[in-house]
Amino acid sequence: MPKKTARQKLLEAAQTLMLSKGYPATTVDEICEAAGVSKGSFYHFFGTKEDLALAVLEAFQARNDRLIAAGPQGGVTDPTERALVLVDHLIAAAGEMWGAGCLLGNFALDLAETHPAIRQDVSDRFQRVAAALSEGMAPLASEAGIPHAPSAEELAEQFIVVVEGALVLAKAHKDWSYVTRALERFRQDVRRAVSVAT
Amino acid sequence: MPKKTARQKLLEAAQTLMLSKGYPATTVDEICEAAGVSKGSFYHFFGTKEDLALAVLEAFQARNDRLIAAGPQGGVTDPTERALVLVDHLIAAAGEMWGAGCLLGNFALDLAETHPAIRQDVSDRFQRVAAALSEGMAPLASEAGIPHAPSAEELAEQFIVVVEGALVLAKAHKDWSYVTRALERFRQDVRRAVSVAT
DNA sequence: TTGACTAAACCGACCAGTCGGTATACATTT
DNA sequence: AAATGTATACCGACTGGTCGGTTTAGTCAA
Numbered sequence: 001m002p003k004k005t006a007r008q009k010l011l012e013a014a015q016t017l018m019l020s021k022g023y024p025a026t027t028v029d030e031i032c033e034a035a036g037v038s039k040g041s042f043y044h045f046f047g048t049k050e051d052l053a054l055a056v057l058e059a060f061q062a063r064n065d066r067l068i069a070a071g072p073q074g075g076v077t078d079p080t081e082r083a084l085v086l087v088d089h090l091i092a093a094a095g096e097m098w099g100a101g102c103l104l105g106n107f108a109l110d111l112a113e114t115h116p117a118i119r120q121d122v123s124d125r126f127q128r129v130a131a132a133l134s135e136g137m138a139p140l141a142s143e144a145g146i147p148h149a150p151s152a153e154e155l156a157e158q159f160i161v162v163v164e165g166a167l168v169l170a171k172a173h174k175d176w177s178y179v180t181r182a183l184e185r186f187r188q189d190v191r192r193a194v195s196v197a198t
Numbered sequence: 199m200p201k202k203t204a205r206q207k208l209l210e211a212a213q214t215l216m217l218s219k220g221y222p223a224t225t226v227d228e229i230c231e232a233a234g235v236s237k238g239s240f241y242h243f244f245g246t247k248e249d250l251a252l253a254v255l256e257a258f259q260a261r262n263d264r265l266i267a268a269g270p271q272g273g274v275t276d277p278t279e280r281a282l283v284l285v286d287h288l289i290a291a292a293g294e295m296w297g298a299g300c301l302l303g304n305f306a307l308d309l310a311e312t313h314p315a316i317r318q319d320v321s322d323r324f325q326r327v328a329a330a331l332s333e334g335m336a337p338l339a340s341e342a343g344i345p346h347a348p349s350a351e352e353l354a355e356q357f358i359v360v361v362e363g364a365l366v367l368a369k370a371h372k373d374w375s376y377v378t379r380a381l382e383r384f385r386q387d388v389r390r391a392v393s394v395a396t
Numbered sequence: 397t398t399g400a401c402t403a404a405a406c407c408g409a410c411c412a413g414t415c416g417g418t419a420t421a422c423a424t425t426t
Numbered sequence: 427a428a429a430t431g432t433a434t435a436c437c438g439a440c441t442g443g444t445c446g447g448t449t450t451a452g453t454c455a456a
Contacts, residue, residue: 006401020311024222028446038402039447045401049446101307108370109299109307113218122370148386154379157367161380162356165363169355172306172320181352182359188346189387204435226412236437237413243435247412 007045009035014056019101023053023110053107054121060103061125067093068132079139086136087190090159091183098167098179105164130156140194149193162186205243207233213254217299221251221308251305252319258301259323265291266330277337284334285388288357289381296365296377303362328354338392347391360384 013035017026028049032039046052071089076082104122112119133156141152150158166182211232215224226247230237244250269287274280302320310317331354339350348356364380 022220022222022308022312024220025308025312027444029444038404040403040449041401043447104370105366106307108366109304110220110223112369112372114220114223119370119372123372126367126370146390150383150386154383157376158360158380158383161360161363161367161376163363164366165359165361168303168306168362168366169324169359171310172302172317172324174310174317174321178355178359182356185348185352185356188348189391192344192390193387225410227410237439238415238417238437239435241413242437 006035006037006041010037010042010045010052011056011059014052015060015103016100018053018056019103019106022106050115050118053111053115053118057103057107057118057121057125061129064097064129065132067097073136083137083139084191086133087159087187090133091187094163094179094183095176098163099176101171102164102167105167126160130160133159140190146193146195155190155193158189159186204233204235204239208235208240208243208250209254209257212250213258213301214298216251216254217301217304220304248313248316251309251313251316255301255305255316255319255323259327262295262327263330265295271334281335281337282389284331285357285385288331289385292361292377292381293374296361297374299369300362300365303365324358328358331357338388344391344393353388353391356387357384 010031014026014031017031017034028042029039031052032042042052046055068090071086071093073082073086073089076085104125107118108122108126112122130153134152137155138152140155141150162182162185163179166179169178169182170176208229212224212229215229215232226240227237229250230240240250244253266288269284269291271280271284271287274283302323305316306320306324310320328351332350335353335357336350338353339348360380360383361377364377367376367380368374
């Protein structure tokens, strides 16, 4: 069982570098140096740079899945309340999940046209989190007491849209508060659309 | 009369290529070939690839400014109505403005860490459109008949967030309808936040 | 012995940027 | 009107360096 170090260090170094500079600007040599690992090792573990990117994507989303599942919404019994707690938790954990950016969004913009396999992988992963969030937000949709209220799928989709868009602005302005504000507005929009106080 | 051909063709080719593949993956040779212009010409007009990127950015935003200004909101007298017409126009013209993506967003994610000058330029341009939209949306903020209603600045910021985020998803899924839906939801959110019917 | 791993030299493709040169147009001089 | 100067547009082979990836030669632990 190949375990602990080299591969893991490569994944972490690659994630950091690719989040900050993007995939094309991150060189294999650079990743190896940052990980303190030889290039021979790199190609022992990953067939190509693209393979590494897919593995990093997997690790990135696995971590976020864990962070979402670790929220307090599990302990809430009332369905509507649980959905609202989920939204609050997503917002509270945003820094941990996307503090350095979102690999899915970065890769989508960078590689959609040039690396079809990565684009497909990113697309699938977006679908998966959309489905998961949609399930968690379902009570908010059935609750809807207002005309043109969005479905659970729409709420989930809009959440992802807001996160990705806010990250773009945060990076452009080097100011993470764009994310905080955008998510807070999303929170208010959801509550208005469903007519829940606060 | 300003000269017509080579420089202009380079700008157009570069815009198309950079929107689709991103800045780093777009080579100078490729731009020259697409423009039907020699490399010598390229470096006659632009000092570096980065200079070209800045020029393309300028052209991109100039075009969008024109498209926004060309909307029907100018002819509306009632302030609130005019602001709502502006929002509708932005959504209607989204395809023309961002049908192939948004250079500001692409560059922000791609180049923020590696090309400080471009990042600064993008940041300034985002600020500029935010200010312009904010001015156009001001009546909606003062109208606010609902608690926690967003300010005009917040409305403008959220609009940009939604556009950029939706473009990320559209590219990931190769499906532009993500933009249409996200903007439609934004429209509803705005009207709810300001309590205007429809 | 075998399989995980290191170290570094190496390769071919490719890339941004350079350089020497030609072409045209329009002045200025003779 | 011819000759000359000059500024700008434009060309494409070429250079120096970088990148992803390979190869070789070896280390170390189970």
